[in-house]
Amino acid sequence: MKNEFIAPDYYEDFMCKCGECRNSCCLGWPISVSMKEYFNLIGIECSDKLHHEIECALHLRDEPESGDYAVISQNWLGDCPMHGKDGLCALQRECGEGVLPRLCRVYPRRLEAAGGLKKAVCSNSCEKVIELMMNRETPLSFGKIYIDAEPEITRDIDVGFILYEYDALKTLRRRSLPLSERLRIICGFPCVNAGNDTASSALCVLSGMLLSMSENSASLSRFGADSFRRYSGSGAFERYIKDSERLSALMPDLESAYENILANHMFYEDFPLSDERIAARDERLSLAAVYAVLRFVTVGYMAERSERSDFADAAAGAFRFIEHTAFYLNAAAALHAVKLADENAAAALLLL
Numbered sequence: 001m002k003n004e005f006i007a008p009d010y011y012e013d014f015m016c017k018c019g020e021c022r023n024s025c026c027l028g029w030p031i032s033v034s035m036k037e038y039f040n041l042i043g044i045e046c047s048d049k050l051h052h053e054i055e056c057a058l059h060l061r062d063e064p065e066s067g068d069y070a071v072i073s074q075n076w077l078g079d080c081p082m083h084g085k086d087g088l089c090a091l092q093r094e095c096g097e098g099v100l101p102r103l104c105r106v107y108p109r110r111l112e113a114a115g116g117l118k119k120a121v122c123s124n125s126c127e128k129v130i131e132l133m134m135n136r137e138t139p140l141s142f143g144k145i146y147i148d149a150e151p152e153i154t155r156d157i158d159v160g161f162i163l164y165e166y167d168a169l170k171t172l173r174r175r176s177l178p179l180s181e182r183l184r185i186i187c188g189f190p191c192v193n194a195g196n197d198t199a200s201s202a203l204c205v206l207s208g209m210l211l212s213m214s215e216n217s218a219s220l221s222r223f224g225a226d227s228f229r230r231y232s233g234s235g236a237f238e239r240y241i242k243d244s245e246r247l248s249a250l251m252p253d254l255e256s257a258y259e260n261i262l263a264n265h266m267f268y269e270d271f272p273l274s275d276e277r278i279a280a281r282d283e284r285l286s287l288a289a290v291y292a293v294l295r296f297v298t299v300g301y302m303a304e305r306s307e308r309s310d311f312a313d314a315a316a317g318a319f320r321f322i323e324h325t326a327f328y329l330n331a332a333a334a335l336h337a338v339k340l341a342d343e344n345a346a347a348a349l350l351l352l
Contacts, residue, residue, distance in 0.1 A: 269335040
């Protein structure tokens with residue numbers, strides 16, 4: 001039976017790049033498997049070679065639970081042991097898609113029920129999704145689609161927050177205003193003209209905050225390395241401004257790309273309830289940090305590169321960190337700790 005979902009307009013056109021992916025989702029992430037999936041994989045009929053790879057890859061959790069029983073550990077290269085040199089999955093190739101763990105089958109898609117609505121969306125951590133956001137002229141739109149599947153996640157969200165989300169998305173797509181102004185309105189920051197000193201301080205704080213977080217994020221460490229190197233020490237802000245201007249000249253559609261990426265992210269995260277552990281005001285503060293992180297990583301990564309594919313890689317790398325960690329919670333706490341939660345100072349994050 002097909003269910004009605006609200007989805008972004010690209011959803012039904014999304015197709016995995018498989019072996020053509022430059023930065024595979026198999027890299028850098030241990031895959032969690034349920035108890036049922038674990039025993040299905042252990043007992044699967046396959047070649048001796050594949051069976052050995054499966055047994056070596058699967059490791060029980062220290063405290064296994066039914067839904068999180070074991071993990072497919074990475075090899076010494078940080079890759080899934082069943083990820084072939086051709087970019088394809090040996091398990092899927094030999095036994096079919098149906099035997100894959102659920103995370104491998106559905107990523108980057110997510111189906112959820114929230115506030116009485118069913119939502120379908122894809123994560124920005126996939127480079128193909130970022131490419132779809134970049135390579136379009138029109139703002140991201142949302143509509144009804146029908147999918148023969150049930151929501152995998154259920155969130156008890158008041159309908160009022162759903163309406164707030166749609167109002168925020170409507171504001172984000174008002175291209176008559178600069179993107180920073182649209183985000184200022186969404187975040188509820190005062191209308192201030194932060195000078196270079198304030199923006200420079202914001203860049204310094206952001207760089208330091210992300211550098212400490214990169215210790216636990218291979219993706220941020222990799223794609224943010226150029227930014228950490230370039231935007232520290234004397235003249236950091238001047239270099240950032242110069243690199244930002246270069247990227248804008250290189251990509252005339254940069255602002256619309258950022259807009260669509262952020263719109264997809266807000267829908268994916270159920271903004272303003274991305275993390276129910278923090279207050280709505282801190283949700284807005286962390287959204288400003290999302291934009292600042294996206295710009296910080298992509299501007300620095302593109303400083304000595306010129307291909308659009310490089311931009312897609314950096315943006316997807318940033319969202320591997322943002323969307324698959326407790327970023328909203330951690331960013332709010334970090335910004336409070338350095339007094340950047342003050343609305344006048346926080347507004348400077350939108351000017352980076």
